[in-house]
Each structure stands twice: as C-alpha cells, then as structure tokens.
Amino acid sequence: MSQNELYPIFLKVAQLNVLIVGGGNVGLEKLTFLLKSSPNAKVTVVAPEFHPELIELAQKHAIELIEDVYKVSYLKGRHMVIATTDVVPVNIEVYNDCKERCILVNVADNPPYCDFYMGGIVTKGNIKIAISTNGKSPTLAKRLRQFFEEVIPENIDELAQNLNAFRKTIKGDFQEKVDTLNTLTKGIINKNE
Numbered sequence: 001m002s003q004n005e006l007y008p009i010f011l012k013v014a015q016l017n018v019l020i021v022g023g024g025n026v027g028l029e030k031l032t033f034l035l036k037s038s039p040n041a042k043v044t045v046v047a048p049e050f051h052p053e054l055i056e057l058a059q060k061h062a063i064e065l066i067e068d069v070y071k072v073s074y075l076k077g078r079h080m081v082i083a084t085t086d087v088v089p090v091n092i093e094v095y096n097d098c099k100e101r102c103i104l105v106n107v108a109d110n111p112p113y114c115d116f117y118m119g120g121i122v123t124k125g126n127i128k129i130a131i132s133t134n135g136k137s138p139t140l141a142k143r144l145r146q147f148f149e150e151v152i153p154e155n156i157d158e159l160a161q162n163l164n165a166f167r168k169t170i171k172g173d174f175q176e177k178v179d180t181l182n183t184l185t186k187g188i189i190n191k192n193e
C-alpha cells in the first residue's frame with residue numbers, strides 16, 4: 001500500500017501574505033475554501049478579469065484585488081502563491097518564479113506543480129481536521145470532509161475549552177501534569193475500559 005508522505009501544518013494565514021493568480025472559477029473555489037477556514041487570511045488576487053462572486057467575497061473579507069496580468073513583481077513579499085489561470089504557460093511561469101524565490105507554490109489542480117496541496121477541512125470551534133488523499137481523489141477529500149462535519153459533535157469545542165481550563169489548575173511538575181491529563185481523557189477513546 002502506498003503511503004501519504006505529506007506533512008500537514010496549520011498556517012497562520014492572517015499573518016502571511018498569500019497571492020492568488022487568476023480570478024475565475026478555480027480562483028473563486030480556492031479563495032472560498034481558504035476564507036471558510038481562515039476568514040482573516042491576508043490574500044491578494046491578481047487577474048485581468050474577476051468572477052463576480054469573487055469580487056463580492058473579496059469585499060466581505062478585505063481581500064485586495066489587482067486588475068492586471070501576472071507580473072513577477074507581484075511576488076514581492078509573498079509567502080505563498082496559488083496559480084489558477086486558464087493559461088498553462090502563465091501558471092508554469094508563476095511556478096518557476098516562485099521556485100527561484102523559495103516561495104511555496106500551488107498550481108491548482110496540477111499536482112506536479114505543487115509544493116503543497118489544499119485539503120478538505122473540518123472546523124468545530126478550536127478543533128480543526130485537515131484531510132488529504134495525497135492528490136488521489138479530491139472528490140473523496142470533499143466527501144470525507146462532509147462526513148466528519150456531520151459526525152463530529154458541535155460541543156467537541158467545549159471539551160477542548162474545559163481541558164484547557166483544567167490544565168491551568170493542575171499542580172505538579174510537567175510529567176505529573178501529563179499523567180493527570182492522560183488519565184482524565186483515557187475514556188475518550190477506550191470506551192470499554
């Protein structure tokens with residue numbers, strides 16, 4: 001069985017500069033999922049033309065829109081770039097320009113030109129689960145996201161909040177605190193014990 005070797009991290013996109021190149025259907029889809037998970041993400045979109053829904057979404061979230069074709073100068077100060085244009089050579093140019101500058105880049109729907117993949121994301125308060133199929137089936141990523149959105153209870157966040165409050169009250173050294181928290185939470189997964 002092949003193994004997913006991607007390493008997931010949870011980015012503070014509100015303090016990173018993200019550039020999306022292209023503002024059509026795919027640009028809208030990527031921006032929608034980015035903002036659904038991270039409503040305060042700092043994003044700029046550059047394109048000569050924008051999907052009307054993208055303009056609407058940008059206004060709601062203070063997203064900067066630049067009405068222009070891609071130029072390498074737009075990479076200045078960016079940490080992460082997502083290329084979504086309908087012109088393959090432009091997407092490849094964005095990819096190469098980013099690689100030269102060590103900027104993380106994703107050419108949407110084009111795995112060989114991705115340093116990272118966007119994932120399916122489930123958020124319940126402070127709890128977040130990211131799903132990857134290693135690029136094998138984005139449809140399955142979507143279905144798994146929908147499944148976990150259904151089955152994970154809304155009040156899972158209360159559990160996290162209560163444990164956070166409790167963890168601040170525990171006395172003892174680090175190991176004693178770890179032991180106390182592990183004993184307390186054992187029942188969450190070992191239902192039969």
Ligand SMILES: C[C@@]1(CC(=O)O)C2=NC(=C\c3[nH]c(c(CCC(=O)O)c3CC(=O)O)Cc3[nH]c(c(CC(=O)O)c3CCC(=O)O)/C=C3\N/C(=C\2)[C@@H](CCC(=O)O)[C@]3(C)CC(=O)O)/[C@H]1CCC(=O)O
Pocket residue numbers: 029030033034106107108109110111114116117118119120121131132133134135136137138139140141142145
């Ligand atoms: C998860 C999600 C996140 C997001 O977009 O933010 C996401 N794709 C989503 C939906 C979706 N995308 C596509 C379909 C149509 C059906 C299908 O093809 O399955 C559907 C389903 C639908 O819309 O119903 C088309 C598609 N996508 C890729 C290819 C190329 C290829 O696979 O080779 C093609 C074919 C293009 C063509 O035919 O030309 C590639 C990628 N899409 C990824 C992410 C990365 C892998 C994630 C993973 O590991 O699973 C990766 C590798 C790169 C990337 O783009 O980051 C989001 C669901 C969000 C949600 O609902 O929660």
Ligand SMILES: NC(=O)c1ccc[n+]([C@@H]2O[C@H](COP(=O)([O-])OP(=O)(O)OC[C@H]3O[C@@H](n4cnc5c(N)ncnc54)[C@H](O)[C@@H]3O)[C@@H](O)[C@H]2O)c1
Pocket residue numbers: 021022023024025026027046047048049050051068069070084085086087088090109
């Ligand atoms: N729409 C889909 O669901 C889908 C699914 C799979 C693959 N794709 C592929 O993804 C690509 C994009 O699809 P789309 O539906 O978003 O296309 P689209 O025509 O809706 O959008 C393309 C966007 O790229 C912009 N653009 C064009 N040249 C540019 C440049 N030089 N610099 C910056 N922006 C530029 C356009 O102004 C527009 O905003 C296509 O190659 C398509 O075949 C699309």
